[in-house]
Amino acid sequence: MPTPQTLYEKIWNAHVVEQRDDGTCLIFIDRHLVHEVTSPQAFEGLRVAGRRVRRPDLTLAVPDHNLPTTARLDGNGQHVPIADPESAQQLEALERNAPEFGIAYINATDIKQGIVHVVGPEQGFSLPGTTIVCGDSHTACHGGLGALAFGIGTSEVEHVLATQTLQLTRSKSMEVRVEGALGPGVSAKDVVLHITGVLGASGGTGHVIEYTGAVIRALSIEGRLTISNMAIEHGARAGLVAPDDTTFAYLKGRPMAPKGAQWDAAVAYWRSLATDAGAVYDKVVTINAADIGPSVTWGTSPEDVLPITGIVPDPSAFADPSKQDAARKSLAYMGLTPGTRMTDIEVQNIFIGSCTNSRIEDLRAAAAVLKGRKKADNIKWAIVVPGSGLVKHQAEAEGLDRIFIDAGLEWREPGCSACLGMNPDKVPAGERCASTSNRNFVGRQGPGARTHLVSPAMAAAAAVTGKLTDVRELTT
Amino acid sequence: MKPISSVNGRAYPLGLKNVDTDIIIPAPWLKTISRSGLGKGAFEALREVPGNVFDDPAYAAAPILIAGDNFGCGSSREHAAWAMADLGISAVIAPSFSDIFSGNAFKNGLLAIVLPQAAIDRLMEVAQTDNIHIDLETQTVTTPFQDRFVFEIDPFRKHCLINGVDEIGLTLKSSDAISTYETKISAQQPWLTPNIA
Numbered sequence: 001m002p003t004p005q006t007l008y009e010k011i012w013n014a015h016v017v018e019q020r021d022d023g024t025c026l027i028f029i030d031r032h033l034v035h036e037v038t039s040p041q042a043f044e045g046l047r048v049a050g051r052r053v054r055r056p057d058l059t060l061a062v063p064d065h066n067l068p069t070t071a072r073l074d075g076n077g078q079h080v081p082i083a084d085p086e087s088a089q090q091l092e093a094l095e096r097n098a099p100e101f102g103i104a105y106i107n108a109t110d111i112k113q114g115i116v117h118v119v120g121p122e123q124g125f126s127l128p129g130t131t132i133v134c135g136d137s138h139t140a141c142h143g144g145l146g147a148l149a150f151g152i153g154t155s156e157v158e159h160v161l162a163t164q165t166l167q168l169t170r171s172k173s174m175e176v177r178v179e180g181a182l183g184p185g186v187s188a189k190d191v192v193l194h195i196t197g198v199l200g201a202s203g204g205t206g207h208v209i210e211y212t213g214a215v216i217r218a219l220s221i222e223g224r225l226t227i228s229n230m231a232i233e234h235g236a237r238a239g240l241v242a243p244d245d246t247t248f249a250y251l252k253g254r255p256m257a258p259k260g261a262q263w264d265a266a267v268a269y270w271r272s273l274a275t276d277a278g279a280v281y282d283k284v285v286t287i288n289a290a291d292i293g294p295s296v297t298w299g300t301s302p303e304d305v306l307p308i309t310g311i312v313p314d315p316s317a318f319a320d321p322s323k324q325d326a327a328r329k330s331l332a333y334m335g336l337t338p339g340t341r342m343t344d345i346e347v348q349n350i351f352i353g354s355c356t357n358s359r360i361e362d363l364r365a366a367a368a369v370l371k372g373r374k375k376a377d378n379i380k381w382a383i384v385v386p387g388s389g390l391v392k393h394q395a396e397a398e399g400l401d402r403i404f405i406d407a408g409l410e411w412r413e414p415g416c417s418a419c420l421g422m423n424p425d426k427v428p429a430g431e432r433c434a435s436t437s438n439r440n441f442v443g444r445q446g447p448g449a450r451t452h453l454v455s456p457a458m459a460a461a462a463a464v465t466g467k468l469t470d471v472r473e474l475t476t
Numbered sequence: 477m478k479p480i481s482s483v484n485g486r487a488y489p490l491g492l493k494n495v496d497t498d499i500i501i502p503a504p505w506l507k508t509i510s511r512s513g514l515g516k517g518a519f520e521a522l523r524e525v526p527g528n529v530f531d532d533p534a535y536a537a538a539p540i541l542i543a544g545d546n547f548g549c550g551s552s553r554e555h556a557a558w559a560m561a562d563l564g565i566s567a568v569i570a571p572s573f574s575d576i577f578s579g580n581a582f583k584n585g586l587l588a589i590v591l592p593q594a595a596i597d598r599l600m601e602v603a604q605t606d607n608i609h610i611d612l613e614t615q616t617v618t619t620p621f622q623d624r625f626v627f628e629i630d631p632f633r634k635h636c637l638i639n640g641v642d643e644i645g646l647t648l649k650s651s652d653a654i655s656t657y658e659t660k661i662s663a664q665q666p667w668l669t670p671n672i673a
Contacts, residue, residue: 017657018650024632026650028657030668036555040509053645054654057669066507086507092511104672125670137552137576151576153554154511155529155643163647165654169630171575201494202546202572209580237575258667264669301494322493329492420503420551441498442548443521450516 003038004276007242008173008208011148011273013133017165027168029160030130031147033116034061034103036094038135042158043097055164056102059123062114063091063108065422069385069412071111071248079109086422101161114388114414117141117355121225122390124254126166128243128270133160137356138438140231144224145251146243146273148208151232153372155407171237172282174207178215185367185472188223189436189455190356191215191231198287198306206235208285210275211241215289229356230438233302242274267276294471295442296342297453299330305441306342308458308470314338333442334450335430342468345452346378349433350409350463351445352456353385354419357436363395363454367403369460369474375408376466382409383425385417407461421446434462477585479640483610484566486538488529489603490522491596495576500548500556514555518669530563530637541609542599543570547588548577557584567610568596571596582633583643591617595625612638 005013016280017026032055039061046052053059066087074080082088091108098105106112117138120126128146128258135157142149176195197358204382209231213381218226224241241247248267249259258266293307304327306313307373315327315338331338336345352358352366375382384404386392392414395401401411419437421444426432429448436459437444440451452468461469505517541560547570548556557580560568567587576662581588587610591599593615599608604618609618612634617625636643661668 003491019651020632022631024630026647026653028661031670035669037506041511041554044509049644060672061672084507090507090509109608125672127668130668133552135552137550139552153552153557153576153583155554155581159644159647162644163651163654165647165650166645167632201549202574205546205575206571232550232576235546254673256670259671262667266665267628269665301496303494303584322491326493346589395658420498422503422506438551439496439498441496443502444498447502447521 002119004279006173006275006279006281007210007240007273008065008147008148011129011131012170014129017122024167024169027131028084028165029133030058031125031132031159032059033120033132033314034059034135034157035116035136036063036090037063037065037133039095039097039156039157040090041154042161042260043101043156046101046161051162053101053103053161055273058164061094061103062116062119063094064104065416065420066090067108067415068423069383069415071423072413077244089246096396099282106457107267111389111393114391115355115358115463116417117229118358118387118391121145122223122254122388124251124257127257128247129273133166137232138229138234140223141229141241141355143239144221144241145247146238146241146270148238150238169205171208172206174204174209174283174285175281176211176212177210177213177284179213179286179290180215181218181392182215182289182292185294185457185475186218187455188226190292190295192227193297193305193453194292195259195287196230199234199285200360201301201302202232202235204231204234207236208238208240209236211239216241216245220361221246222359226356227360229396230302231267243270254472285430296458296468298328298334298336298342300440300442301326301330302438302440302453308342310342312336312338312340312342338409343411343470344467345432346467347432347434347452347462348380349427349431349432350379350382350459351418351437352437352459353383353387354437355387356438357456358385358387358391360394362393362436363391363400366456366460367400369457369471370463371403373407375463378466379463383412383413383418383465385411386414388414395430407463418445420444434468477636477640477642478588479638480585481638483539483587485540485607485665487540487542487599487608488535488538488539488602489573489600490529490543491600494546495547496550496563497544497548497553498550505554505559506555512562514559514572518559518563537564539564539566540610541565542596542603543568543596546569547573551571552576554583557581557586561586569596569599572653577657578583582591586638587612589617589627591625591627627654630667648649
């Protein structure tokens with residue numbers, strides 16, 4: 001009988017082109033997503049060395065980070081110029097490089113345009129059992145479909161463009177098992193924030209994590225993508241969820257997914273990928289869903305997580321002296337005092353979007369809270385940024401845009417937006433934002449901006465009350 | 477990549493844990509289409525604080541940085557490695573690094589050296605007054621006070637760093653193996669080629 005294998009081992013082994021004596025493997029890459037920020041230097045490297053793209057047919061380019069989320073066409077159907085010359089230059093570079101190297105390119109006004117990690121699954125470009133890379137750390141996202149997906153730097157982008165492979169050493173494996181059932185008001189985002197709090201920001205370093213258990217199995221693909229998306233926030237190389245009927249139902253009929261007999265063959269293969277009984281992970285962490293409440297961050301690392309019912313911690317209460325120091329600096333930056341109830345913290349800005357939480361289900365969850373309500377007077381800026389043109393279209397067909405607009409929120413064009421503020425969407429210095437994005441780092445949403453990471457429903461609740469709020473108080 | 481076998485000089489005693497790549501180089505600096513000139517934006521938020529180590533004349537042009545656990549966490553931006561190299565940093569010593577940063581550092585000949593916290597604490601002390609020496613061949617970090625710390629490094633990475641190997645060039649030598657793999661997999665899993673057009 002063959003040795004039982006984990007999902008990760010099966011995908012890894014299926015992609016080994018060559019293995020060297022020291023254990024380094026040449027791994028074949030099935031899918032490469034390219035955006036404008038981390039690719040210009042890679043294309044330039046190819047040009048200088050006179051190299052071509054080996055497999056343009058496995059590569060898809062789409063702009064997302066720099067694009068303004070305001071209207072892209074004026075009243076006459078003309079392109080609205082991008083005000084920031086550096087952003088414009090970077091976008092133009094991708095628009096030029098993609099055709100020069102024979103790569104398919106989705107332009108900024110195409111309905112298919114969106115955040116790379118929303119576009120990949122939505123188009124059926126991302127498939128179970130594949131290796132997927134992108135010059136973006138949130139590439140782990142696609143692991144929600146059962147793909148081995150991870151972020152790479154620009155040198156590796158160039159390496160994949162030139163060779164369709166990467167030189168890699170195998171990571172360790174970890175199982176994060178979430179047992180039980182989620183309570184009311186608790187979403188996939190709360191689960192992954194909670195996991196990050198439990199593991200710490202470096203708890204997954206050197207590992208590929210497979211998320212398992214009843215909670216994960218019960219999640220939609222949108223929810224699984226949200227969880228895997230933030231694998232990097234607890235340090236993991238990649239996150240994985242075993243593909244199942246939920247996955248196949250999501251992918252069937254998507255434009256780039258296999259069709260007909262090929263679909264059946266693909267599904268049969270994907271079913272064989274699940275971790276075998278008796279396979280051993282290097283580490284196992286079990287989490288009980290009953291311990292997970294609507295969650296929120298208080299500091300400047302995604303590990304700084306509390307249930308919304310919690311209070312701002314006292315730095316001296318941490319056992320680790322370096323964490324005490326980090327917590328003091330975080331609280332100073334965040335302008336928070338130990339002992340403050342999280343629900344007493346006022347916010348001025350709301351951001352609903354990002355590759356973590358901008359899919360249709362996220363927008364539905366936010367709209368369900370906002371329906372028939374208005375944003376609080378102290379909310380100065382509140383934007384909803386759909387993950388793609390197709391998500392936007394779907395939301396409008398369901399009337400979600402009207403709910404947001406009637407509540408006083410702005411309904412924007414798709415892109416990365418205020419998650420990292422490379423485009424004009426930024427949070428002003430010293431102000432707080434309840435944000436559905438993935439990072440609360442110092443200066444992430446703009447210099448001096450103070451980020452509290454939350455779920456879409458919690459961001460909507462904060463919009464209504466003007467402070468961090470337990471969404472259960474508005475929905476039950 | 478330029479070959480690198482040793483680093484000698486002063487070290488910025490930063491010591492912070494979870495130094496993320498947004499701290500190393502904030503997003504507005506990522507709009508460049510070049511690899512150079514990012515040193516100006518390196519550690520921008522930290523440098524706004526008076527008395528920060530980066531602007532302390534005692535550490536001017538130091539080639540080494542000492543940090544806490546999980547250095548380089550967050551974004552995959554290689555701009556973080558480029559910015560540090562542009563600032564004149566050739567090596568970072570920390571108890572752990574994020575996987576992506578460590579790969580990016582390697583590709584740029586920037587040493588990411590892992591030592592236990594006790595060694596970091598000692599080096600933070602030495603860094604206040606004296607030089608630190610890193611030797612890649614013997615995999616050691618030493619000080620003028622007879623401290624000697626041995627570090628681990630992947631043998632392939634060590635070889636590439638010391639010899640300044642062009643990794644793409646190296647992989648291209650395996651072109652035939654890649655072609656063989658492609659032929660095999662397109663027969664076994666024909667649905668793997670996406671319908672992009």
